[in-house]
Amino acid sequence: MNNIVFLPVLLPLITGVVLIFFAKKTGIQKGISLLSSLCGVAAALFLVQYISKTGIQALQVGSWKAPFGIVIVADMLAALLVLTTSLVGTAVLLYSFRGIGQEREKFYFYSIFQFLLVGVNGAFLTGDIFNLFVFFEVMLMASYVLLVLGGTKAQLQESLKYILVNVISSALFVITVAYLYSIVGTLNMADIGRRISEAGQPGILTVIAVLFLVVFGLKGAIFPLFYWLPGSYYAAPIPVLALFGALLTKVGIYSILRTYTLMFPHKQGYTHELLAILAILTIIVGVIGAIAYWDIKKIIIYNIVIAVGVIAFGISLMNQDGLSGSLFYLIHDMIIKAALFLLVGIMMKITGTSSLREMGGLIRIYPVLGWTFFLAAISLAGIPPFSGFAGKLLILQGAAEKGAFIGMAVVLVSSLLVLYSIIRIFIYGFWGKEKTYSPPSHIHVTKLLTPAILLVAVSILYGIGTEFVYPFIIQGTEPLLDPQIYIDAVLKEEG
Amino acid sequence: MKTNDLILQTVTKVAAFVIILFSISIFLGGHYSPGGGFVGGLMTSCAVVLLLLAYDLKTVAGLLPIDYKIMIACGLLISVSTVAGSWLFDAPLMTHAFSDFNFPVLGKTTLHTAVLFDLGVYLVVIGVTMTIIQTIGESE
Numbered sequence: 080m081n082n083i084v085f086l087p088v089l090l091p092l093i094t095g096v097v098l099i100f101f102a103k104k105t106g107i108q109k110g111i112s113l114l115s116s117l118c119g120v121a122a123a124l125f126l127v128q129y130i131s132k133t134g135i136q137a138l139q140v141g142s143w144k145a146p147f148g149i150v151i152v153a154d155m156l157a158a159l160l161v162l163t164t165s166l167v168g169t170a171v172l173l174y175s176f177r178g179i180g181q182e183r184e185k186f187y188f189y190s191i192f193q194f195l196l197v198g199v200n201g202a203f204l205t206g207d208i209f210n211l212f213v214f215f216e217v218m219l220m221a222s223y224v225l226l227v228l229g230g231t232k233a234q235l236q237e238s239l240k241y242i243l244v245n246v247i248s249s250a251l252f253v254i255t256v257a258y259l260y261s262i263v264g265t266l267n268m269a270d271i272g273r274r275i276s277e278a279g280q281p282g283i284l285t286v287i288a289v290l291f292l293v294v295f296g297l298k299g300a301i302f303p304l305f306y307w308l309p310g311s312y313y314a315a316p317i318p319v320l321a322l323f324g325a326l327l328t329k330v331g332i333y334s335i336l337r338t339y340t341l342m343f344p345h346k347q348g349y350t351h352e353l354l355a356i357l358a359i360l361t362i363i364v365g366v367i368g369a370i371a372y373w374d375i376k377k378i379i380i381y382n383i384v385i386a387v388g389v390i391a392f393g394i395s396l397m398n399q400d401g402l403s404g405s406l407f408y409l410i411h412d413m414i415i416k417a418a419l420f421l422l423v424g425i426m427m428k429i430t431g432t433s434s435l436r437e438m439g440g441l442i443r444i445y446p447v448l449g450w451t452f453f454l455a456a457i458s459l460a461g462i463p464p465f466s467g468f469a470g471k472l473l474i475l476q477g478a479a480e481k482g483a484f485i486g487m488a489v490v491l492v493s494s495l496l497v498l499y500s501i502i503r504i505f506i507y508g509f510w511g512k513e514k515t516y517s518p519p520s521h522i523h524v525t526k527l528l529t530p531a532i533l534l535v536a537v538s539i540l541y542g543i544g545t546e547f548v549y550p551f552i553i554q555g556t557e558p559l560l561d562p563q564i565y566i567d568a569v570l571k572e573e574g
Numbered sequence: 575m576k577t578n579d580l581i582l583q584t585v586t587k588v589a590a591f592v593i594i595l596f597s598i599s600i601f602l603g604g605h606y607s608p609g610g611g612f613v614g615g616l617m618t619s620c621a622v623v624l625l626l627l628a629y630d631l632k633t634v635a636g637l638l639p640i641d642y643k644i645m646i647a648c649g650l651l652i653s654v655s656t657v658a659g660s661w662l663f664d665a666p667l668m669t670h671a672f673s674d675f676n677f678p679v680l681g682k683t684t685l686h687t688a689v690l691f692d693l694g695v696y697l698v699v700i701g702v703t704m705t706i707i708q709t710i711g712e713s714e
Contacts, residue, residue, distance in 0.1 A: 082661050089667070141668040228608055554711035 081136045083129065084153040086122045087161045087200040089574035090115055095193030105442045108189045109176055115193070116169040116412040130158050131551060133559065135568035137206065145268040152206035152569055155555035156406060160203045160333060163410050166537060167325045168196050168206045168415045172173070173530035174421050175318040183228050185389075191228070195221035195322065201332045203331045205571055208259070209266045211334065212252050215298070219245050222327060225319045226311065237314035237423035250298035255290040262287070269569035272341045272562050280345035288343040292335065292357075299331020301391055302360040305384050310367065312380050317424030320376070324383050325417035329409060330389055336394050336405065336473045340559040341566075347397060354368050355395035359486050369500035370383075375423045375508065378500050379416070382459065385493055386410075386412040392486050393474040401477025402556045408470030411541060415459050415466065418534035419501075422452045425527050426508060434506060440513030445505030448528060451511040456505055458542060464543030579628060586628035593621040602689075603694055611692035622704060631711055642708065646701035651677025653694030656687055 094115035101107045104278030130136060130153060153161075153489040172192065198218025205211050223245075227238040260266060262283060263274045272525070275284055293304065295534055300308045312323055335354070343350055365388055381416035389411070393405030423433075425448060430438045461467035471494060478487040542549060558565035614619040626635050657704025672686035 082667055085667050089654075089658060093658070096647055096650040096654060099643065099650075102643070139666055141670065142666050 081138050083122070084126060084136045084138050084142075084204065085151050087119060087126065087165065088151075088204060089199055090119050090122060091200065091479055093327070095190045098190040098193065099187065102187060102190075103185055105181065105184045108184065112172055112189045112193060112234050113169075113176075114166065116172050117202045119165040119196070119568060120162070120169055123158070123165045123173050126153060126550065127155070127158045127162050127299050130155050131206065131554060134225070135499065135565065136314055137569045137571075141234045141377055146265055146267045149210050150206035150267065150269075150569055151204050152269075152565070153204055154565065154568075156333075156336075156559065157203045159406070159410060159551060159555055160413075164196065164199050164203070164527045167322070167413055168192075170480055170530040170534045171313055171316040171321050171325075171417060173533075174321070174424070174527060177526045178318050178334035178424060179316065186228060188225075190230060191221050192322075195220075195225065195326070199326050200332055202536075203333060205280045206268050208268055208271065211268075212249070212256060214246070214440045215252070215330070216249060218327065218330065219249070222323060226321070227317050228317060228319075229456040230316075233314040233497060237311045240307055241311040244297065248294055250274075251290070251297075252294045252567050255287060255294055256410075258283075258290070259287050267569070268337070268341055269566045273566050273570070276562070280343060284343065285349055288339070288346075290352065291338050291343075292350070292354060295331045295338070296357070297331075299335065299391075300361075300384055300387055302357045304362055305361065305364065305387075306385065309377065309380050312383075313376055315419060317427070320569045321424070323419045324380070324420050328383055328387055329413055332394075332409065335391065336402075336559070339394060340397070340402070341388070341562045342560065344397065345369070347487070351397055354391060355366060355486060358388045358391035358395055359489050361385075361391065363388075364498075366493050366496045366520045370496060374386065374433050375426060375435060375504050376433045378504060379419050379423055382419075382497060382500065383416060385497060388414070389474065389490055389493070391469065392490060393470075393477065396481050396483065397560075398480055399560060400473045400479050400480060402559050403549075403552045404470050404475075404477055405472025406470075406552050406555050407473060408467070409455050410423050411458075411466040411470055411538065412536045414534055414541065415455060418455050418531050418538060419459065420533070421527070421531040422448065423504075423523050425531065426452075428527065429522060429524065430514075435507045438514060439511035442509040443513060445516040445524065445530075448482065448524060451535050452509065453505055454539065455531075456501040457498070458535070458538050459501055461494050462498075466538045468542065469545045577672040583628045586624055590624050591622045593624065594618055597621065601692070604692060605688065611695030612699055616697040616703065618696075619700045619703035619707075622700075623707060626704065626707070626711070631708065635642075640704075642701045643659050644701075646705065649699075649701060651698030652697065653691050656691045656694065659687075676714045 092487060094112060095344065098108050098111060101111070118299065136156040137145070139145060140149045140151060175188070195218060198214050198221055201214035202211055202218060205214055223242055226241055227234050263271050265271055267276065296304045313321055339350065339354065362385055365381050365384030369378050369385060372378050372381070386408070388408050388518045392403045393408065396402070399452060415571065426438070427433050429441065429445065430437065442535070458465035458467050461471045471490065475487055477488060478484070478490070597614045597617035600609035600617060601611060604610030604614070622634065622638065626638065657668045662666055669689045672684055674682055674684050676682055
């Protein structure tokens with residue numbers, strides 16, 4: 080029985096519910112949530128290995144046959160993203176044990192944390208467009224609470240904006256699904272894909288494709304729709320920020336990837352061209368932001384925008400190299416962004432400020448932190464042995480095949496500027512003259528540093544083990560290039 | 575001037591009882607007629623809200639000593655275990671089962687595990703509504 084594919088959703092859901100009973104006992108909460116996270120990683124590993132052997136797994140929830148019930152579809156793409164989510168979740172959880180503070184822990188922090196994972200994993204695994212909406216809402220509701228929990232002035236101010244933007248984009252999502260339903264008459268993604276390819280994607284479906292781009296662009300922060308992200312993310316406490324930066328925008332990108340390869344691959348001249356232009360503009364805006372600021376949190380936040388642009392550009396190419404490059408880069412970026420936010424959090428804890436101008440000389444007292452940050456920085460920029468390299472190389476190859484030389488140039492130059500923006504943190508923060516900080520200058524950071532080192536280690540292994548990972552990536556992109564594989568796997572019992 | 579709520583309180587005593595009975599009837603009838611866990615839960619919490627209007631937070635808390643946050647958790651747990659329970663019978667998750675039973679007084683009755691899922695919804699709806707109203711009511 081392939082109930083196992085739902086385990087990445089069920090496990091955090093049960094954990095989140097059980098944690099409500101132990102609201103005031105933080106010790107028990109930490110124990111249970113750590114145990115569940117480790118089980119989650121094990122389950123996700125098993126899922127990846129299981130799918131690599133047996134192909135796409137579709138679970139027909141409630142024993143209802145495919146287009147009529149909800150299907151949970153685990154292909155390699157979803158399984159890899161679920162595995163990455165579990166890894167990031169575990170690391171951020173470990174950081175939260177030390178980094179979030181009692182007053183938040185007692186107000187259901189760990190429960191909401193688990194519900195966020197429910198939403199993210201569910202969105203990756205579902206095979207039903209309305210179910211995707213529901214999991215989006217699960218994820219967003221949890222993120223609203225995590226953003227506002229603690230109730231400082233900045234948090235209240237920014238969560239108001241964040242909720243407003245997301246309520247509007249969710250309403251637009253419902254409207255778009257309603258349009259789509261009134262035309263194709265089904266909500267199952269495989270069935271929608273089949274019917275659109277039978278109809279050859281007439282004009283109205285291209286309109287719906289663009290509407291989906293607007294919806295998922297708002298969630299995933301692509302160019303004209305990214306404006307809410309820098310402020311909202313800036314207000315969140317560090318573990319929450321790491322979780323948001325690593326997971327939330329990536330779910331939007333995943334949804335673009337899924338809908339544009341499965342449902343709307345027929346009129347690429349318009350939709351994918353539009354995606355490419357927006358992606359390039361996203362990269363440019365992100366780069367400008369990343370260079371402009373002297374605030375370490377802001378620099379990393381704008382790096383999220385750049386990565387979203389690079390991945391979206393890879394998706395818009397729609398060839399083997401472009402898509403596998405995107406998938407490669409997506410997984411790399413989820414891990415490295417979480418790691419960078421955790422490292423930046425430790426720097427802020429030591430110095431008590433997030434302004435680069437007020438720090439310096441950290442490497443003398445904290446050499447491990449410094450060199451971990453250095454490794455994370457060059458991984459982010461994509462220096463060859465590290466994890467950012469293979470993905471960007473594949474995307475560039477894909478762009479060369481397609482003749483998209485402007486995009487290629489922008490991605491290349493952006494790598495350089497990403498490196499500049501992040502190395503600036505290293506140079507000004509870790510080198511130079513030591514400065515004295517108002518709280519005691521030497522605090523113990525080992526316990527906070529462990530999860531960050533863990534993530535950087537995973538990222539380095541991911542970079543070195545490219546040869547090992549590549550077959551999985553190829554298997555992940557197969558149903559993207561040929562949606563018929565996905566459709567057949569889901570609707571198999573029909574014939 | 576001291577207000578006297580005698581009429582309101584006396585009517586509430588009768589009305590709250592009737593509303594709760596009606597909400598349970600709607601909850602149980604959900605499979606065959608309009609209604610179900612959501613409406614039933616809302617209506618039950620309406621009865622409690624009526625009590626809150628007629629009396630005050632403290633009296634009602636004494637009358638119904640329930641932690642509504644725990645109620646949410648219980649409701650979720652019931653629903654999730656109904657979903658996960660089908661795993662034990664080697665069926666896809668959320669597969670529901672039903673069967674006919676003969677009871678001494680009620681006669682032939684069909685029992686369905688979907689009711690358990692609905693019971694979870696019912697408890698969550700009551701829990702959420704009451705948590706919202708209580709926390710807003712208590713905060714100064």
